[in-house]
Amino acid sequence: MPYSGPFQYGDRVQLTDAKRRHYTLVLEEGVKFHSHRGIIEHSQIVGMDEGSVVTSTLGSDFLLFRHLMVDHVLSMPRGAAVIYPKDSAQILVEGDIFMGARVLEAGAGSGALSMTLLRAVGPEGHVFSYEIREDHLEFAENNVEEYFGSKPEWWSPRLGDLGDVTVDDLGGPVDRIVLDMLEPWEHLETVRDLLIPGGVFMTYVATVPQLMKVMEGLRELKCFTEPRAWESLVREWKVEGLATRPEHRMNAHTAFLIWTRRLADGVTPPAVKRRARR
Ligand SMILES: C[S@@+](CC[C@H](N)C(=O)[O-])C[C@H]1O[C@@H](n2cnc3c(N)ncnc32)[C@H](O)[C@@H]1O
Numbered sequence: 001m002p003y004s005g006p007f008q009y010g011d012r013v014q015l016t017d018a019k020r021r022h023y024t025l026v027l028e029e030g031v032k033f034h035s036h037r038g039i040i041e042h043s044q045i046v047g048m049d050e051g052s053v054v055t056s057t058l059g060s061d062f063l064l065f066r067h068l069m070v071d072h073v074l075s076m077p078r079g080a081a082v083i084y085p086k087d088s089a090q091i092l093v094e095g096d097i098f099m100g101a102r103v104l105e106a107g108a109g110s111g112a113l114s115m116t117l118l119r120a121v122g123p124e125g126h127v128f129s130y131e132i133r134e135d136h137l138e139f140a141e142n143n144v145e146e147y148f149g150s151k152p153e154w155w156s157p158r159l160g161d162l163g164d165v166t167v168d169d170l171g172g173p174v175d176r177i178v179l180d181m182l183e184p185w186e187h188l189e190t191v192r193d194l195l196i197p198g199g200v201f202m203t204y205v206a207t208v209p210q211l212m213k214v215m216e217g218l219r220e221l222k223c224f225t226e227p228r229a230w231e232s233l234v235r236e237w238k239v240e241g242l243a244t245r246p247e248h249r250m251n252a253h254t255a256f257l258i259w260t261r262r263l264a265d266g267v268t269p270p271a272v273k274r275r276a277r278r
Pocket residue numbers: 080081082083106107108109110111112113114130131132133136160161162163180181182183
């Protein structure tokens with residue numbers, strides 16, 4: 001799928017009207033886009049640059065862009081709740097997902113995080129996405145394939161329970177592991193067994209009890225660094241002269257992120273010194 005250049009047949013195009021409403025279509029020969037604001041022939045769009053304006057038969061203007069990955073993630077069909085872009089951005093940087101990395105994720109869910117990981121590691125890397133539910137895996141596969149145009153060769157979506165995965169299944173330990181599932185604390189030993197020394201493990205959990213169970217589980221295993229936990233809050237602003245202010249609405253809570261690194265075998269983590277309580 002091309003990411004730039006003039007529009008071609010097969011491209012997914014986002015049309016935005018004067019009221020900032022979005023419409024998405026895939027350019028096909030001989031097909032017309034119909035709306036209450038008039039008709040646009042797909043052939044009118046082919047050959048135009050992104051950021052151009054096309055005018056319908058009723059004189060309405062539509063701005064034309066290709067879907068960004070974030071547009072795709074937020075509009076694609078979902079089997080399970082997706083990781084939102086503000087959190088996947090944190091996972092990419094804090095999780096140190098590098099070009100060429102071998103990354104394991106579970107569960108694949110709707111494939112939103114898979115897409116982000118796949119773009120970051122590139123064809124030199126590999127992403128293994130385990131999903132326990134067949135219907136969810138199908139959503140993930142369809143969404144990823146729709147975004148990339150075909151199944152990336154560096155992706156292994158697999159139906160299965162993370163708890164059953166062995167190093168042999170992955171052709172060796174992986175560099176990074178990211179979990180987004182209901183009970184990640186049940187799989188910390190699996191994470192330990194599949195991650196290289198120094199490898200980064202991140203998990204995404206929605207509630208405080210989940211957060212506590214993962215943190216305690218990691219500390220008990222004594223083969224990870226002292227875990228960090230945080231959440232990110234993104235507040236958009238309306239910037240219009242004297243009306244400039246934060247937006248009234250925001251996604252106040254999505255999930256907490258937990259981060260740690262795998263110690264080398266046989267190493268005991270240095271004791272964390274906390275201040276004595278008065
Ligand atoms: C919230 S969804 C993941 C969403 C995904 N990160 C995304 O961005 O689209 C959680 C998924 O974990 C799957 N799951 C739960 N336990 C699992 C396990 N033990 N092994 C593999 N997948 C599991 C569930 O079936 C569900 O689809």
